[in-house]
Structure formats: C-alpha cells, structure tokens
Amino acid sequence: MSETLFSGASQRLDAAVKHTKISEDTIERLKYPKSTIKVSIPVRMDNGELKVFEGYRVRYDDTRGPAKGGIRFHPNVSVDEVQSLAFWMTFKCAAVNIPFGGGKGGITVNPKELSLAEVERLSRGYINAVADFIGPDIDIPAPDVYTNQMIMGWMMDQYSVIKRHIVPGVITGKPIAMGGSLGRETATAMGAFYVMQNMLPKFKKEPKSTTVAVQGFGNAGSILAELLFDAGYKVVAVSDSKGGIYSKDGLNIPSVKKTKAETRKLEAVYCEGSVCNLVDHEKISNEELLELDVDVLVPAALENQITKENADRIKAPYIFEVANGPTTPEADAVLESKGIKVIPDILTNAGGVTVSYFEWVQNRMGYYWSEEEVNTKLKEKMIPETESIWNIAQEKKISFRTAAYVHALDRIELAVNAKGVKSHFEKV
Numbered sequence: 112m113s114e115t116l117f118s119g120a121s122q123r124l125d126a127a128v129k130h131t132k133i134s135e136d137t138i139e140r141l142k143y144p145k146s147t148i149k150v151s152i153p154v155r156m157d158n159g160e161l162k163v164f165e166g167y168r169v170r171y172d173d174t175r176g177p178a179k180g181g182i183r184f185h186p187n188v189s190v191d192e193v194q195s196l197a198f199w200m201t202f203k204c205a206a207v208n209i210p211f212g213g214g215k216g217g218i219t220v221n222p223k224e225l226s227l228a229e230v231e232r233l234s235r236g237y238i239n240a241v242a243d244f245i246g247p248d249i250d251i252p253a254p255d256v257y258t259n260q261m262i263m264g265w266m267m268d269q270y271s272v273i274k275r276h277i278v279p280g281v282i283t284g285k286p287i288a289m290g291g292s293l294g295r296e297t298a299t300a301m302g303a304f305y306v307m308q309n310m311l312p313k314f315k316k317e318p319k320s321t322t323v324a325v326q327g328f329g330n331a332g333s334i335l336a337e338l339l340f341d342a343g344y345k346v347v348a349v350s351d352s353k354g355g356i357y358s359k360d361g362l363n364i365p366s367v368k369k370t371k372a373e374t375r376k377l378e379a380v381y382c383e384g385s386v387c388n389l390v391d392h393e394k395i396s397n398e399e400l401l402e403l404d405v406d407v408l409v410p411a412a413l414e415n416q417i418t419k420e421n422a423d424r425i426k427a428p429y430i431f432e433v434a435n436g437p438t439t440p441e442a443d444a445v446l447e448s449k450g451i452k453v454i455p456d457i458l459t460n461a462g463g464v465t466v467s468y469f470e471w472v473q474n475r476m477g478y479y480w481s482e483e484e485v486n487t488k489l490k491e492k493m494i495p496e497t498e499s500i501w502n503i504a505q506e507k508k509i510s511f512r513t514a515a516y517v518h519a520l521d522r523i524e525l526a527v528n529a530k531g532v533k534s535h536f537e538k539v
C-alpha cells in the first residue's frame with residue numbers, strides 16, 4: 112500500500128500530467144491543499160461527561176469556484192484521509208464541469224456509539240468550530256459516510272444561528288423542508304447508474320446477462336443496487352460493514368432493502384421471515400464479495416478496498432467505483448495488466464456533488480425544481496462527461512482513470528492560467 116492515502120491520491124495526478132499539456136503553475140499549485148484546519152469539538156455527553164472530538168476541514172483548491180465536499184463521521188477519519196478526499200473532490204467537480212473546487216471535512220468518531228442528541232451536539236459543535244472557514248461562496252459542505260440529511264439540517268441551522276440570518280446555501284444535502292433539493296438523496300446512485308447505462312453497452316453488456324456485486328449498502332450502494340435490479344441486471348451479491356449475501360440467481364433487492372431497514376443489518380436477511388425466503392442466500396464476507404466471478408463489481412463503501420494484496424484475485428472485468436478511492440495505485444497497475452476496466456470514482460460517483468450544485472443554485476435563486484427536472488439535468492451532465500472521458504481514453508490509449516484526470520486537469524488549467532502563467536510574467 113502507498114505510504115499515505117494522499118501520496119497514493121497524488122500519484123494519479125502524476126500519471127495524468129504525462130498525457131496533457133499542463134503548465135508548471137498548475138502542477139505546482141495542485142501539489143498542496145490551500146488550507147487544512149484541525150479543530151477540537153467539546154461535546155456534553157448524555158451522562159454529563161464532557162468529551163472532546165477531533166475534526167477537520169480541508170479546502171484543497173478553489174481556483175474554479177468555492178470548495179465543495181462532504182463531511183464524514185467515522186472512527187478512521189484522519190488529516191491524511193480528509194486531505195485525499197478533498198483532492199479527489201477537486202478533480203471530481205472539474206471532471207463534470209461544476210463551478211466548484213474541492214474540499215472535505217470529517218470528525219474522528221463512531222457515530223453509532225452516540226445517542227441522537229449527542230450526534231446533534233457534535234454536529235452543531237463542528238459548525239461552531241469551522242464557521243469562519245465555510246460559507247456559500249467559500250466552502251460548501253454536504254453529506255458523506257455516516258452523515259445524512261438530518262445532520263446537514265442541524266449544521267445549516269447552526270451556521271444560520273451564528274450568522275443571525277438563514278443561509279441555506281452554506282451546506283447541501285439538507286432536508287427538503289429546509290431548502291434541500293429533490294433528488295439529492297438518490298443522486299450519487301442515479302449518477303452512477305447513468306454512467307453504467309452509458310458504458311456497459313459499449314462493452315457489449317446487456318442488463319439481463321450481466322451479473323453485479325455491490326460492496327456497501329449505504330445511501331449510494333443500496334439505491335444503486337435497486338436501480339440496477341429494476342433495470343433487469345442480476346445483482347448477485349451485496350454487503351454492508353457486517354458482511355454480505357450472495358445468490359447466483361440474483362437477489363431480490365427491494366426485499367433485502369426492506370429487511371435491512373427493519374433490522375439495520377444485512378445478516379438479518381437470514382431470519383425466518385417471508386422476505387428472507389425469496390431467494391436462497393449464501394453468507395459471504397466483504398473480501399469474498401470483491402473476488403466473486405461477476406461481470407461488474409461496484410465498490411460503494413470505503414477507500415483502500417482493492418489493494419495489491421487482493422488485486423490479483425479480482426475476477427470482474429468491469430469495476431465502477433462508487434466509493435471514493437476504493438482502489439490503490441498499486442492495485443490499479445495489477446488490474447490494468449489483467450485487462451480489467453476501472454471506471455473511476457471521480458466520474459462514477461459525481462452525481463452526488465452534481466445535485467449538490469443544483470441544490471446550491473436553487474437556494475441562491477429561491478426557486479425549486481421538480482425531481483424530474485433535477486434527474487433530467489443530472490443525466491444531461493453525466494452522459495456527455497462520460498462520453499468525453501471515454502473518447503479521451505480511446506484517443507490517448509490510457510485508462511479511464513487517467514482519462515478522467517486529464518479531462519479534469521484541462522479544466523483546472525484554464526482557470527489557473529486565466530490569472531496568468533509563467534510566460535506572461537517572463538515577458539514583462
């Protein structure tokens with residue numbers, strides 16, 4: 112594995128730079144995050160004790176617009192992780208041409224160990240700590256792993272309390288009643304679905320003869336599994352942090368979702384209830400899921416899932432990265448040598464931030480779109496960008512990941528150069 116997640120992330124930039132003409136200014140600029148802040152968040156726990164949590168906000172680059180990116184609540188959150196996620200956001204926003212730079216935030220915490228009231232105090236405490244560093248024209252947070260609409264609502268409310276006026280555009284992924292956008296909850300999955308629907312036919316893959324395994328059954332993975340199921344794909348395996356289930360004939364995803372919602376874990380699909388008997392499941396681990404003999408693998412959980420340890424055992428010829436950073440650079444090299452096509456995170460999961468952009472636009476104009484309008488606009492964004500990345504990959508004979516970085520870099524370069532490059536200054 113790379114020394115740090117961030118050194119692995121920046122290797123993708125080095126690979127792309129070789130395939131496009133980029134000024135030294137842009138390369139120099141993109142090597143470092145614009146700002147990294149670490150905060151301490153004191154929280155009064157339900158038992159009266161005071162506990163201090165560590166949080167971060169990284170603004171990686173804002174050359175193309177205010178920084179944009181989610182806030183993660185997870186025990187593994189570190190400055191290295193948040194910085195890498197902010198770096199990926201920079202390229203993701205440029206890859207799909209939304210007018211934002213990249214940012215990310217996080218708190219090192221296992222929110223499942225807190226009561227809901229403690230999560231609320233922690234969320235408001237985070238905003239108290241970072242309020243001077245975010246804003247609708249500065250840096251706009253959103254949900255990420257283990258954060259949701261309700262948390263975004265508390266955070267927007269807290270920011271508005273501090274500013275003494277309502278500021279809906281400071282955060283996206285809010286509850287609809289507080290200025291959220293219709294279609295934001297389903298956007299990451301919907302965006303990935305559009306990318307898959309566009310790319311799989313190019314690989315001569317039709318839904319009914321295509322088997323899919325989805326790792327991660329959170330907001331993105333569970334909704335995508337259902338979209339694929341409804342479109343006729345055979346979703347043979349899904350998993351969550353506690354383990355997975357497999358059925359060679361395909362799982363009935365709506366019933367799996369229903370059982371998970373009722374019991375909060377996939378294992379419960381093994382209960383003796385009616386929904387559980389719809390198909391014969393086999394119990395598998397997350398590691399086994401990744402190595403299944405399927406047509407399409409969708410990592411939709413966390414980073415560093417496909418590494419040099421297991422890359423050689425991956426059998427799926429097509430990988431669509433719905434999680435951020437699920438494949439390490441070393442694994443990429445192994446997969447490429449095996450002819451496995453990886454459709455990268457910065458394209459595949461860009462639907463979420465795209466609808467976040469639509470939410471921010473709606474907040475600023477105070478006029479709200481129907482869900483159909485949002486999904487149409489999302490599709491109009493995802494399909495042409497997917498086509499462009501496909502074409503760059505074919506023309507330059509490079510991986511889809513490098514092509515996506517080239518596509519994004521060309522756009523970032525335009526914004527950096529708009530302020531003048533070395534040659535302008537040399538002449539004067």
Ligand code: GLU
Pocket residue numbers: 179180181182251252253254255256283435460461463464465467
């Ligand atoms: N956390 C999501 C991502 O990684 C969404 C970010 C956003 O909507 O700003 O893309």
